Amino acid sequence: MLSSGEVREGVDVLLFLDARRSYLVRVRRGERFHTHRGFILLGDLIGKPFGERITSNLGYEFILLQPTVYDYLMKSLRATQILYPKDIGLILVYSAVGPGSRVVEAGTGSGAMTTALAHAVRPSGKVYSYDVRPEFQRRASANLERAGLLDSVELKVGDVSLGIDEKDMDAVVLDLATPWAVVTNAREALKGSGILVSFSPTIEQVVKTVSALEEGDFIEIETIESFLRRIKVKEGETRPETLMVGHTGYITRARKAGPARARSSDKVGPAFS
Amino acid sequence: MLSSGEVREGVDVLLFLDARRSYLVRVRRGERFHTHRGFILLGDLIGKPFGERITSNLGYEFILLQPTVYDYLMKSLRATQILYPKDIGLILVYSAVGPGSRVVEAGTGSGAMTTALAHAVRPSGKVYSYDVRPEFQRRASANLERAGLLDSVELKVGDVSLGIDEKDMDAVVLDLATPWAVVTNAREALKGSGILVSFSPTIEQVVKTVSALEEGDFIEIETIESFLRRIKVKEGETRPETLMVGHTGYITRARKAGPARARSSDKVGPAFS
């Protein structure tokens, strides 16, 4: 659960050992958390301010961090490694999701995007997240519960290409194998002017989806891909890291418009004469 | 102002003509909006659902869209062209800002990042946005007012390298020329475990800032840059666009930890004997 201020019983803490190792732990009085650097008495953490340095029984130092939504979604991402923070950031910006937004997501997958969306729409909005695979939803449910975000999500086992129950959605976010097969249902689910965002690894998926969006009276259709490169920063040794993730997927964004009256031209004839 | 459902008097609408031209207009009964494709009687829009196609007096079709935070921040961005949506998305994800977050931003600049942050922290959070240039704050204020987000922002004329009034902030977001000079004050303003994100165009700014963060007891310090490429998608002609933005700036993220007790080693001596 997300917490604030100082450590209380039942909250999650992130125990930071070094740049590569940190542990997400729920604080329970009377429990020990064991690492290869010794154990920590979790009850001792209660009342401590976040940011403080604590010491294991073997004398190793850990830093007591307060987990953010980013930490939760990174833990989810590790399971699947498809969508990346750079993509989540772009999808949030392009979908314009914010507090109060009502969003359909499909599929739930690891729940990382669901976590980011639920975090963004709180407290009055809602994420309706579909997946055909119940086992993914169970894992996502556990992740969302842990992050304290389950109240903002309705997890639904179902195939959005067969139908979407919700109407008047602000946004539909797709991360599934055949997004083009969902365009008509997504249109029905969206409010006028609502936004669809689709994430796909292959270019053929993108071509089919864009074609379906064009035929489905969507406008402002654009497709992008993004790259992210880490920089090793150190006086005299500054350089980008050798290996980078060269591709995760393409992001297509579009907006629902009313049905076109005239297709052959943007001019439909004088309204006044 | 952000609106929902259908067009009402006093809301903003986005009149979409084609992929390159759309107009952000406030709806006032009795007013005309003039374009090179004829005029639109704004009063006639009241009561219409978003997404609908409307026609100018010359018979040209426009689509009646509901502006999102993305539309507002893109309008702000056009003024300065430094920070890009890709960067805003990454800063949102890395800073973990969400509903209820309390954030210090410096500088306000065009107000684009301010707009995105204010949108994200609503309704209970707050963005304290500093800039030394009153004229930037005036423009940002107008942009935020128009987007209906001014209530979530406190615009402050001031130099954060001289001091930050706020304490216990969830995040500090820096987009200024000398971020390294603000690290100590940002540390004071942040809660323990709070997050600092800095955006800088040059690598020398990054090297100095990372050095200041390391000396200032920040952890999880990482620097990235991102690229975004548009794809022209059309069956048989699909290809990335020729020109792209190759650089906007580097993003550095770090987290406040308590002061280190031992610098030379992560082991501080056995706690129990």
Add this chain to the structure above:
Amino acid sequence: MLSSGEVREGVDVLLFLDARRSYLVRVRRGERFHTHRGFILLGDLIGKPFGERITSNLGYEFILLQPTVYDYLMKSLRATQILYPKDIGLILVYSAVGPGSRVVEAGTGSGAMTTALAHAVRPSGKVYSYDVRPEFQRRASANLERAGLLDSVELKVGDVSLGIDEKDMDAVVLDLATPWAVVTNAREALKGSGILVSFSPTIEQVVKTVSALEEGDFIEIETIESFLRRIKVKEGETRPETLMVGHTGYITRARKAGPARARSSDKVGPAFS
């Protein structure tokens, strides 16, 4: 014509004014070369060493450079702006073209790739360069003549999808709209183990070409794209340039093998029993 040592009558010189302006000029006694910074008496250049600074009649300084193949191909590239030095470099490396190589190229286009290939195969090799458009070949011929490379090239007006006259080629380099339609003829023209390199702007061209190569008993098939970013280097202001070329084309490389005897498996049955 490429020259060496010092300036002689009839050679080309590159008159460098500043980073954005340099002029490729043939030295003729008695002629003046006029610029907006005054004129230069070309006869005065004869006998001067390359690298020297000379002065126009208005007192502006020019640097007397010796044109390289790079300067000649950049002049050609300016006309079409499709293939870039980064692509030419990769094609040279992947095709393994060098002194003595015999290469078929199609199409000639601006002649930039032809220039680079001719430079590389000198003096004993040959480039057979096809184009269906005589006007392109005329321009390429003039460019190659000027660069002193015409002896290493045979320019041929013709459609390589209808046939290639040459046999036993070391490499075939394709930069045309339908490379897949040339795969069979390229195979006939190549020696065993010879290399085909194809450059295409769209992904659909690549998919069709790779498919034709796979069916045509080519091996080591790989497709890459490359990006090149300029860096503005200045102490304290070092940063990549804002705009970059995000796409020129994809490069596919493959190698001719003999016809497969067994398709379903790499094991064809024991040779000895």
Add this chain to the structure above:
Amino acid sequence: MLSSGEVREGVDVLLFLDARRSYLVRVRRGERFHTHRGFILLGDLIGKPFGERITSNLGYEFILLQPTVYDYLMKSLRATQILYPKDIGLILVYSAVGPGSRVVEAGTGSGAMTTALAHAVRPSGKVYSYDVRPEFQRRASANLERAGLLDSVELKVGDVSLGIDEKDMDAVVLDLATPWAVVTNAREALKGSGILVSFSPTIEQVVKTVSALEEGDFIEIETIESFLRRIKVKEGETRPETLMVGHTGYITRARKAGPARARSSDKVGPAFS
């Protein structure tokens, strides 16, 4: 040794098993080449045309390829993994090296760049390749001998920051830790208008080198970095590969000019009055 036509005793062949495995082997009558897919009698290869498919004693098929300079340099590159074919291609294009060129290289390193340069300057040109580490030169010598390129190279153990013996070079190619310390000596070694190309992994190396070049009367100074991304091409599954090499090094190119007479302005006063 590079060979042509068909397989002869003493030449190298590349035995291609699949996309990930190929073996560079010298053909000796009476020898067997053993693989995990059985052995091949090398004498049986003599007289066979390149490209042909041959079969191991266990019935596995190999393709008999003729090694190119690219194969040789890739074998060298595997040892160090710093410079990449994309960089070698760019350095070849930027340096304008070709048949007859005289080039100084430092350091020799794995010999991959040396191989590419030697291949390009044959038969009349020469590469003078310096390295302070005799063990690198021994390995490079073996690699160059094998590729049949040793005649075009003079390997020299020495430190180019202390001096370069050669004069009037067409190009100097640097891949060493402190290129800025070599600028003056490189200038002495270059002919007027000659080209210097430097490859460096860190940005601080680049800043120092560019500064030294500016002070050393070089012109046309530019720095670039390049990226290369592999594309997995298959109908319906086409996508860039997930991982890519995000950084190898920056390439700086410059050209030697005569000493500036006037520094403060490009106008040096009227030459005629």
